Amino acid sequence: MEYSLICHNLYAISFSPVKKKLLLLCIMLLLWVYMLYSCVGYCSTMPSLMVDSYRGKDIQTAAKRTDSGGTDLMSRLLPRTQSWVDLETDYDEPPVRTASRDLLNNEIEVDRTDDWEEMRSEQRSLEPSALSSFSNGSGTKKLPQAIIIGVKKGGTRALLEFLRVHPDIRAVGAEPHFFDRNYDNGLDWYRDLMPKTLEGQITMEKTPSYFVTREAPARICAMSRDTKLIVVVRDPVTRAISDYTQTLSKKPDIPTFESLTFKNRTTGLIDTSWSAIQIGIYAKHLENWLQYFPMGQILFVSGERLISDPAGELGRVQDFLGLKRIITDKHFYFNQTKGFPCLKKAEGSSKPHCLGKTKGRTHPNIDPEVVQRLRDFYRPFNMKFYQMTGHNFGWD
Numbered sequence: 001m002e003y004s005l006i007c008h009n010l011y012a013i014s015f016s017p018v019k020k021k022l023l024l025l026c027i028m029l030l031l032w033v034y035m036l037y038s039c040v041g042y043c044s045t046m047p048s049l050m051v052d053s054y055r056g057k058d059i060q061t062a063a064k065r066t067d068s069g070g071t072d073l074m075s076r077l078l079p080r081t082q083s084w085v086d087l088e089t090d091y092d093e094p095p096v097r098t099a100s101r102d103l104l105n106n107e108i109e110v111d112r113t114d115d116w117e118e119m120r121s122e123q124r125s126l127e128p129s130a131l132s133s134f135s136n137g138s139g140t141k142k143l144p145q146a147i148i149i150g151v152k153k154g155g156t157r158a159l160l161e162f163l164r165v166h167p168d169i170r171a172v173g174a175e176p177h178f179f180d181r182n183y184d185n186g187l188d189w190y191r192d193l194m195p196k197t198l199e200g201q202i203t204m205e206k207t208p209s210y211f212v213t214r215e216a217p218a219r220i221c222a223m224s225r226d227t228k229l230i231v232v233v234r235d236p237v238t239r240a241i242s243d244y245t246q247t248l249s250k251k252p253d254i255p256t257f258e259s260l261t262f263k264n265r266t267t268g269l270i271d272t273s274w275s276a277i278q279i280g281i282y283a284k285h286l287e288n289w290l291q292y293f294p295m296g297q298i299l300f301v302s303g304e305r306l307i308s309d310p311a312g313e314l315g316r317v318q319d320f321l322g323l324k325r326i327i328t329d330k331h332f333y334f335n336q337t338k339g340f341p342c343l344k345k346a347e348g349s350s351k352p353h354c355l356g357k358t359k360g361r362t363h364p365n366i367d368p369e370v371v372q373r374l375r376d377f378y379r380p381f382n383m384k385f386y387q388m389t390g391h392n393f394g395w396d
């Protein structure tokens, strides 16, 4: 009985024209869903491909970031802390930075997102003709002859964007982080990131973390001992607050600047294991570079003067690079809304160009007593730095 019922149903499925149509509809629906799914998958890869063709291999680093977990991040951060400990002589430092503090500061992630936002705004401001001339330019890719090695939050992006106006300078927009994070990829990988240049043009890049990376001087020297190095320095107290402001913009829940500054607020002992503080001890980091490069091969640009007199600082940089002074005060105007100097015409564009919103952030108000304590802390290091460079930056 049961058997005959099943047979009857099967018979009905196979032969009822209504059921047949339903089955066909189901198959078509399934096919349609499958096609839609494939199409969405394809389209989602499109924007990243388009950015890739414009800004080169920063995508590779971004991909690496996605691939690497927290452990990898820590392993890349810790050697840098170690390098500081090696340099440190005046302070009783902890042997390694603690995990919580590394993750709090999480420089790699924060730097990259900032850089990406800046690159995107730059990309938007460029005209289509300029974009095509970037990707199809003639010439050959060369290793950089000049590098902006620091300092983080010093004004490095402004300097690079201003320099790119010069016809004899070609620079990679994104930070390659070759001599700190990507060294294992090899020099061919690094060269491939560079824009093509013609005879006589200078290839440049900027990665501000090089200045505080212990291995960077030896590695750059091994690439070429003639590499010209540029360091944009800024009052270390304002620099630290700027650094903190950047982290705060990505992680609003972090402790206050005041509480991070001290190991012990009552004794007033400064926490030099916090990177926002240690980066500003310029004299210590410079000692490391001077073991590989003579002072004459390093140019120090004042981050403050880059804002108050961009043409003046750019004049010094062009001289240092052996270039004709083409970038002059005619290239700049002060944008009242932005509160910073901007370019009348950016590279490859006829439009005025200011840096993006991640540059020139409003800083939080910091307890004046803490600021004063930091000024006292940095004073001897600043004096040493002025002595070493033969230049008084006027931070005191």
Ligand SMILES: Nc1ncnc2c1ncn2[C@@H]1O[C@H](COP(=O)(O)OS(=O)(=O)O)[C@@H](OP(=O)(O)O)[C@H]1O
Pocket: 111, 114, 151, 152, 153, 154, 155, 156, 157, 158, 208, 241, 242, 243, 245, 303, 306, 307, 340, 341, 342, 355, 358, 359, 360, 361
């Ligand atoms: N022309 C112009 N426009 C905007 N901003 C300018 C300019 N010149 C210098 N600056 C200062 O640059 C600071 C950011 O420094 P960096 O570009 O070195 O930062 S980063 O390390 O690459 O994240 C940034 O720091 P914050 O003000 O703290 O945001 C600026 O003060």
